[in-house]
Amino acid sequence: MSAYAVSEEKNRWLIRKMAELGVTEEDLEETFVRSSGNGGQHVNKTSTCVQLRHKPSGIIVSASRERSQSVNRFLARRELLERLEARNGVQTAEMKRVEKLRKQKDRRRRRTATKVVS
Structure with missing residues (x-):
């Protein structure tokens, strides 16, 4: 190569x-x-x-x-x-970064949803 x-x-x-x-x-x-x-x-x-x-x-x-x-x-x-x-099921650094961002967005979405209801 x-x-x-x-x-x-x-x-x-x-x-x-x-x-x-x-x-x-x-x-x-x-x-x-x-x-x-x-x-x-x-x-x-x-x-x-x-x-x-x-x-x-x-x-x-x-x-x-x-x-x-x-x-x-x-x-x-x-x-x-x-x-x-x-x-193969191995989690790469890029996959970890994307997962972290997705969790942050979910957390923000839930937080704003509870503020709107209250």
């Missing part, structure tokens, strides 16, 4: 996590698409958006956050690994 335009530590983490989950590069089908959004002519001329498909599970991930294709390749792989972990 090639190194991406991120730190060596992040590249090592990606390799270790892929090995841990049993994901190989042969399992991935990668396509490059033109991104949308800010960036003007640069975005319209280059294919920096990365679509990644995990063949065994059928999960499709897309990453177009950065202007660099290499960084987007890393981000797509990271997102794919998080989704595979979620499918």
Whole structure:
């Protein structure tokens, strides 16, 4: 696997996590698409958006956050690994953050509902 335009530590983490989950590069089908959004002519001329498909599970991930294709390749792989972990029942940091926000909103909703009734 090639190194991406991120730190060596992040590249090592990606390799270790892929090995841990049993994901190989042969399992991935990668396509490059033109991104949308800010960036003007640069975005319209280059294919920096990365679509990644995990063949065994059928999960499709897309990453177009950065202007660099290499960084987007890393981000797509990271997102794919998080989704595979979620499918296996492991709660990722992102899932914990979303759950915390959901609980806060529920708490606020209940609090305002009781204030309106009183």
